[in-house]
Amino acid sequence: MTTSTPAFPAATILGYPRIGADRELKFALEDFWKDSSTDLPGVARSLRKSRTGTIKALGLEGTGAVPEDFSYYDQVLDILLTAGAVPERFAKEGEVLKDNVETPESPAVLEAQFTIARGEGDRAALEMTKWFDSNYHYLVPEIGPETRIEWTGSPRIGAIEALGEEARPVLVGPVTFLALSKPAESAPESYDPLERLDDLLDVYATYLEKLATAGAKWVQLDEPALVTDRHRTDQDRARLVELAEKAYAKLATDSAPRLAVALTYGHAFDAVDALARTNVGAVIIDTVRGKEPGEAELARWKDALAGRTLGVGVVSGRNIWRNPLDDSLAQLRRIKEGLGDDVQVSVTTSTSLFHVPIDATRETSLDPELVSWLAFADQKIQEVVTLATGLREGDAAIGGQLEEYRAAAESRRKNPGVRVDAVRQRTGSVSEADRTRGEYEARREAQAEALGLPVLPTTTIGSFPQTKEIRRTRAKFRRGELAEQDYIDAMRQEIKDTIERQEKIGLDVLVHGEPERNDMVQYFAEHFDGFAATEHGWVQSYGSRCTRPSILWGDVTRPAPVTVEWSAYAQSLTDHPVKGMLTGPVTIMAWSFVRDDVAPKEVADQLGLALREEISDLEEAGIPIIQVDEPAIRELLPLREEDREQYLSWAVGAFRLATSGAADKTSIHTHLCYSDFATIVDAVDRLGADVTSIEASRSRFKVLPALASHGYQRGLGPGVWDIHSARVPSEEEIEGLLDIAVRELDPRQVWVNPDCGLKTRAWEETTPSAEHLVSAAKKVREKLS
Numbered sequence: 001m002t003t004s005t006p007a008f009p010a011a012t013i014l015g016y017p018r019i020g021a022d023r024e025l026k027f028a029l030e031d032f033w034k035d036s037s038t039d040l041p042g043v044a045r046s047l048r049k050s051r052t053g054t055i056k057a058l059g060l061e062g063t064g065a066v067p068e069d070f071s072y073y074d075q076v077l078d079i080l081l082t083a084g085a086v087p088e089r090f091a092k093e094g095e096v097l098k099d100n101v102e103t104p105e106s107p108a109v110l111e112a113q114f115t116i117a118r119g120e121g122d123r124a125a126l127e128m129t130k131w132f133d134s135n136y137h138y139l140v141p142e143i144g145p146e147t148r149i150e151w152t153g154s155p156r157i158g159a160i161e162a163l164g165e166e167a168r169p170v171l172v173g174p175v176t177f178l179a180l181s182k183p184a185e186s187a188p189e190s191y192d193p194l195e196r197l198d199d200l201l202d203v204y205a206t207y208l209e210k211l212a213t214a215g216a217k218w219v220q221l222d223e224p225a226l227v228t229d230r231h232r233t234d235q236d237r238a239r240l241v242e243l244a245e246k247a248y249a250k251l252a253t254d255s256a257p258r259l260a261v262a263l264t265y266g267h268a269f270d271a272v273d274a275l276a277r278t279n280v281g282a283v284i285i286d287t288v289r290g291k292e293p294g295e296a297e298l299a300r301w302k303d304a305l306a307g308r309t310l311g312v313g314v315v316s317g318r319n320i321w322r323n324p325l326d327d328s329l330a331q332l333r334r335i336k337e338g339l340g341d342d343v344q345v346s347v348t349t350s351t352s353l354f355h356v357p358i359d360a361t362r363e364t365s366l367d368p369e370l371v372s373w374l375a376f377a378d379q380k381i382q383e384v385v386t387l388a389t390g391l392r393e394g395d396a397a398i399g400g401q402l403e404e405y406r407a408a409a410e411s412r413r414k415n416p417g418v419r420v421d422a423v424r425q426r427t428g429s430v431s432e433a434d435r436t437r438g439e440y441e442a443r444r445e446a447q448a449e450a451l452g453l454p455v456l457p458t459t460t461i462g463s464f465p466q467t468k469e470i471r472r473t474r475a476k477f478r479r480g481e482l483a484e485q486d487y488i489d490a491m492r493q494e495i496k497d498t499i500e501r502q503e504k505i506g507l508d509v510l511v512h513g514e515p516e517r518n519d520m521v522q523y524f525a526e527h528f529d530g531f532a533a534t535e536h537g538w539v540q541s542y543g544s545r546c547t548r549p550s551i552l553w554g555d556v557t558r559p560a561p562v563t564v565e566w567s568a569y570a571q572s573l574t575d576h577p578v579k580g581m582l583t584g585p586v587t588i589m590a591w592s593f594v595r596d597d598v599a600p601k602e603v604a605d606q607l608g609l610a611l612r613e614e615i616s617d618l619e620e621a622g623i624p625i626i627q628v629d630e631p632a633i634r635e636l637l638p639l640r641e642e643d644r645e646q647y648l649s650w651a652v653g654a655f656r657l658a659t660s661g662a663a664d665k666t667s668i669h670t671h672l673c674y675s676d677f678a679t680i681v682d683a684v685d686r687l688g689a690d691v692t693s694i695e696a697s698r699s700r701f702k703v704l705p706a707l708a709s710h711g712y713q714r715g716l717g718p719g720v721w722d723i724h725s726a727r728v729p730s731e732e733e734i735e736g737l738l739d740i741a742v743r744e745l746d747p748r749q750v751w752v753n754p755d756c757g758l759k760t761r762a763w764e765e766t767t768p769s770a771e772h773l774v775s776a777a778k779k780v781r782e783k784l785s
């Protein structure tokens with residue numbers, strides 16, 4: 001046992017935003033992509049230094065107290081690079097990495113890394129997928145029996161040398177890395193990347209040794225995969241826990257730095273037991289999304305963790321609300337009491353703070369009262385310090401902060417926008433009937449008559465290219481440089497142009513094109529009451545991409561129709577049916593910072609009711625088809641099976657509440673993307689939409705058999721055109737996919753559409769691709785008749 005190692009810090013955070021307070025990393029990356037002679041490593045160095053300085057100044061001090069988790073692009077990619085585990089198509093870049101093991105931040109290595117992350121020409125980028133149930137996207141490693149897995153260097157070694165022993169390197173753990181990987185293309189069908197665990201452990205052993213030499217006393221390994229039931233494949237959680245025990249038995253040695261293993265994003269008390277059987281120095285649990293350990297756990301860990309540390313993640317790494325300090329202190333004291341004096345309790349965050357913006361005090365244009373309820377990363381650091389002090393020294397030592405927080409909580413409780421009685425009365429009186437539409441058969445007939453569409457109707461998902469011109473016009477209007485009427489005229493011109501293009505292409509169901517929307521969630525947040533927008537509240541979405549989520553702080557109402565005029569104008573221009581376009585309750589919640597003072601079901605129903613009013617107004621304005629997008633429904637699916645039904649019941653319930661007021665003859669569509677839907681086929685069915693479009697082209701319609709065998713009866717538009725690149729799919733290719741669709745489903749169910757919206761595309765590729773889509777549909781129609 002390395003008895004000389006100082007204790008795990010009594011207060012710490014599990015990670016800090018990487019992008020910089022003014023998105024410095026984003027801009028440095030984008031500059032480097034344009035010109036690789038720019039000094040990206042210099043920017044990285046100064047970012048590492050300034051964030052370390054901030055964290056220390058806010059009170060996290062001592063050995064291992066400051067997380068060093070900076071990443072140029074993605075934390076999963078970092079491990080892939082360190083292990084040299086590049087997919088075959090990037091063999092060339094793999095050689096560059098191998099030749100530069102000692103200079104992991106040289107321009108050549110950085111370029112190689114970005115080629116792997118972003119793809120180049122025919123060589124597709126690594127797939128991106130959501131990191132657990134968050135809105136951050138990581139890059140998915142591709143691992144097969146032949147994949148190289150050997151030490152290939154890491155920028156973190158030099159960073160630790162520069163920062164000293166207060167810095168605690170943070171790495172994605174080996175079990176999580178492989179659990180998040182997918183089989184390499186050349187691997188056998190059901191290959192499990194976890195088969196390479198032993199090879200990867202050798203790399204981690206080398207890594208730990210080098211970090212020790214660089215001066216690290218503590219290393220944090222994040223193992224969130226251990227809290228999930230079947231994250232990607234059919235991994236069984238118990239098996240992951242077993243593998244973790246084996247892995248840490250091997251890695252936690254006397255010569256390595258002390259290891260702190262973080263079980264974030266949920267709960268996995270059995271994994272704490274397993275890790276306690278190894279020589280790790282600290283185990284960290286998440287009591288925000290997870291749960292507080294009970295007496296039985298504490299009694300077990302009292303002995304099992306004696307001489308070591310239990311880190312308690314009691315400050316949320318994911319929301320932006322001030323911590324309920326009194327409740328947290330009470331929880332920490334219960335845990336401390338249950339564990340006795342032999343186990344050190346450390347106060348920390350539930351996850352890394354990279355899900356939240358940096359500093360709430362910069363939000364000077366928000367109502368100061370609202371700001372007083374908020375805690376971004378820097379405020380959360382102070383909370384962690386306060387709680388640790390309170391735990392050690394008692395309430396009196398932190399009396400001032402407790403008072404301040406209590407006063408803010410009181411103002412929040414009493415704020416008239418937080419609780420609007422009329423809204424609560426409406427949600428309180430929602431009945432099952434409000435979530436139920438007429439029988440599908442009757443709806444189908446009424447819609448067929450109202451719409452008169454051919455078999456295999458063609459349509460798009462809603463947005464059309466957002467040209468520079470459109471974005472410039474919107475920005476000018478926002479800055480007050482364009483009069484409202486001029487703005488409206490400009491957008492109408494766009495809509496007119498887009499309708500004409502769609503008619504010319506020959507699509508059956510048209511859309512207005514969404515030129516007025518910067519973002520499908522923010523747009524509704526701006527038009528509903530109950531939301532606020534930040535100025536600097538950026539969070540990393542992936543790589544250099546950031547989003548600025550709105551804050552959903554109060555009861556939601558719709559002061560006026562939001563989309564009706566745009567859709568009605570589009571419909572006035574054409575004889576084709578125009579599809580109205582709304583964002584669903586679950587997606588609005590997933591991509592906003594949602595209030596933590598009422599149950600998600602209440603928030604979802606409030607949004608559902610606001611959307612229901614919008615749908616009714618769209619119907620009245622003569623819009624025959626209304627699409628309610630729910631791309632995030634899979635993202636919020638709880639990581640543990642036991643929590644899923646409850647989630648699906650409020651999520652599906654809110655969608656049904658939004659849509660069930662629609663007349664039989666109104667066709668309700670929904671759109672889902674960003675994931676594999678095989679796991680939620682049943683939920684998709686329960687949404688009850690007349691037509692569901694899903695992302696499916698890249699997986700070559702793999703989800704169809706699952707839908708068919710589930711007995712899914714209604715309309716389905718499996719995407720036939722991957723809109724994530726500028727590539728124009730050929731008519732034959734689309735025809736091939738449609739052939740599969742009409743074989744797997746009843747042809748009368750099939751709709752023809754792309755995988756997702758086209759706002760990031762240019763017209764150059766959009767027009768020919770859409771033409772191919774239309775002509776392929778015609779071909780398949782002919783074959784059917």
Ligand SMILES: [Zn+2]
Nearest residue numbers: 631673756757
């Ligand atoms: Zn989509």
